[in-house]
Amino acid sequence: xxxxxxxxxxxxxxxxxxxxxxxxxxxxxxSFLFKPLFTVxxxxxxxxxxxxxxxxxxxxxxxxxxxxxxxxxxxxxxxxAEAGYDFVRRGxxxxxxxxxxxxxxxxxxxxxxxxxxIMNIWSVIPLAQFPVSSLIAFPMVLALIVYVTWVALTFKKxxxxxxxxxxxxxxxxxxxxxxxxxxxxxxxxxxxxxxTHAVRLFANMFAGHLMxxxxxxxxxxxxxxYMIPAAGVSFVMxxxxxxxxxxxxxxxxxxxxxxxxxxxxxxxxxHH
Amino acid sequence: MIANLVQLAxxxxxxxxxxxxxxxxxxxxxxFAIVFFFFWKKLLPNINKVLDERHKxxxxxxxxxxxxxxxxxxxxxxxKAQLAEARHEAARLRQEAQEQGAxxxxxxxxxxxxxxxxxxAAGHAQIEADRSAAAQHxxxxxxxxxxxxxxxxxxxxxxxxxxxxxxxxxxxxxLEEKAEAAR
Numbered sequence: 028x029x030x031x032x033x034x035x036x037x038x039x040x041x042x043x044x045x046x047x048x049x050x051x052x053x054x055x056x057x058s059f060l061f062k063p064l065f066t067v068x069x070x071x072x073x074x075x076x077x078x079x080x081x082x083x084x085x086x087x088x089x090x091x092x093x094x095x096x097x098x099x100x101x102x103x104x105x106x107x108a109e110a111g112y113d114f115v116r117r118g119x120x121x122x123x124x125x126x127x128x129x130x131x132x133x134x135x136x137x138x139x140x141x142x143x144x145i146m147n148i149w150s151v152i153p154l155a156q157f158p159v160s161s162l163i164a165f166p167m168v169l170a171l172i173v174y175v176t177w178v179a180l181t182f183k184k185x186x187x188x189x190x191x192x193x194x195x196x197x198x199x200x201x202x203x204x205x206x207x208x209x210x211x212x213x214x215x216x217x218x219x220x221x222x223t224h225a226v227r228l229f230a231n232m233f234a235g236h237l238m239x240x241x242x243x244x245x246x247x248x249x250x251x252x253y254m255i256p257a258a259g260v261s262f263v264m265x266x267x268x269x270x271x272x273x274x275x276x277x278x279x280x281x282x283x284x285x286x287x288x289x290x291x292x293x294x295x296x297x298h299h
Numbered sequence: 300m301i302a303n304l305v306q307l308a309x310x311x312x313x314x315x316x317x318x319x320x321x322x323x324x325x326x327x328x329x330x331f332a333i334v335f336f337f338f339w340k341k342l343l344p345n346i347n348k349v350l351d352e353r354h355k356x357x358x359x360x361x362x363x364x365x366x367x368x369x370x371x372x373x374x375x376x377x378x379k380a381q382l383a384e385a386r387h388e389a390a391r392l393r394q395e396a397q398e399q400g401a402x403x404x405x406x407x408x409x410x411x412x413x414x415x416x417x418x419x420a421a422g423h424a425q426i427e428a429d430r431s432a433a434a435q436h437x438x439x440x441x442x443x444x445x446x447x448x449x450x451x452x453x454x455x456x457x458x459x460x461x462x463x464x465x466x467x468x469x470x471x472x473x474l475e476e477k478a479e480a481a482r
Contacts, residue, residue: 060314070322071322072322075323076322079326079327079330082334083334086334087333090337091337091342093346094342094346095341095342097345097348097349098349099349099352099353100353105346109346109350112343134339135335135339137338137343138331138335138338138339142330142331162319162323163316163317163319164319164323164327167319167324168324168327168331169327229316233316
């Protein structure tokens with residue numbers, strides 16, 4: 028790919044049926060590159076990092092306002108925040124881990140859910156228009172935190188040998204297939220699991236963002252002469268994709284937290 | 300396969316979407332750590348406390364209402380019992396008064412009867428005494444008169460006492476016989 032495609036802004040003059048000879052500026056990996064906003068001592072601070080920090084500020088501010096001076100008879104804001112909190116606590120953590128075992132992991136899961144959800148939502152917010160979680164670094168950090176948590180928990184709960192029995196799905200009744208199962212389980216649990224956990228979120232947001240950019244760019248590119256109806260179709264598709272993405276963003280945040288809980292449940296389980 | 304994918308991506312461009320950028324990892328970690336810290340240390344303990352309080356308040360309210368209901372029930376039963384007791388007592392008193400009244404009347408009646416009988420008996424005795432006294436008196440007078448009369452008629456004094464009394468008695472007996480025959 029040529030260097031100019033890594034430029035961030037696409038060529039506004041490129042229109043269908045125009046005679047300046049440039050084709051459709053299809054979005055690609057270049058859509059996920061950002062010029063640094065500023066550089067401090069070699070550290071390049073870009074828009075996505077800014078959005079990540081704004082996410083933190085938003086989540087903390089919202090919940091601080093809602094729960095900071097929480098009342099027994101809640102106000103509107105507290106009511107909304109409580110609904111969100113209750114959804115994660117009861118709907119995800121208690122459902123998978125139970126109330127007694129799960130209570131300890133509620134703060135982690137609640138943080139994960141709202142942090143991921145807001146990071147995803149930037150995808151459709153004007154001016155931001157970029158899901159922070161579509162850069163692998165962010166899901167990776169979160170998946171790593173979950174990974175460390177459940178691995179450490181398994182060690183603590185089952186000891187060294189127990190840990191390997193747990194992650195390899197050791198079960199004598201399997202007989203001759205047991206070595207094969209153990210190898211597969213070992214790779215599946217210890218190596219593939221954190222990877223898929225991060226990539227599932229990343230890829231969904233990545234693909235969603237590509238689709239949005241594509242339909243948005245196409246709407247502009249097609250808006251010329253008799254192709255204007257096609258531009259209209261593309262625009263409608265953009266709207267539809269925004270709605271769909273709103274759904275996917277919430278679902279992916281939910282799935283990420285649900286999986287995190289089920290990994291911890293696996294670590295706590297007596298028998299794999 | 301993953302390795303292939305990574306390689307493919309690497310061949311097409313220097314940019315590999317599956318390789319994280321160091322600065323982004325750092326920012327991501329910090330951003331999440333802040334969120335987690337606030338939730339863990341401050342916000343969730345805060346709201347949990349309030350939720351517990353609310354839970355207790357609701358539970359307490361229900362328990363209080365339950366207790367009041369039970370108390371009202373017991374008071375009502377107490378009142379009913381007292382009312383029934385009062386009615387019973389009133390009935391008993393009325394019954395007693397009736398019995399006493401009846402007894403009193405019976406006693407009075409008995410007393411009256413007794414007095415009446417006494418009076419009647421006393422009357423009879425008096426009459427009897429009077430009559431016998433009168434008879435006695437009469438007999439003496441009649442005897443004397445008769446002898447006087449007879450003496451005048453016969454002209455002689457019936458000095459002989461025995462004869463005198465025999466005559467008188469015979470006369471009186473005749474009188475009595477006549478009176479009986481006349482009855």
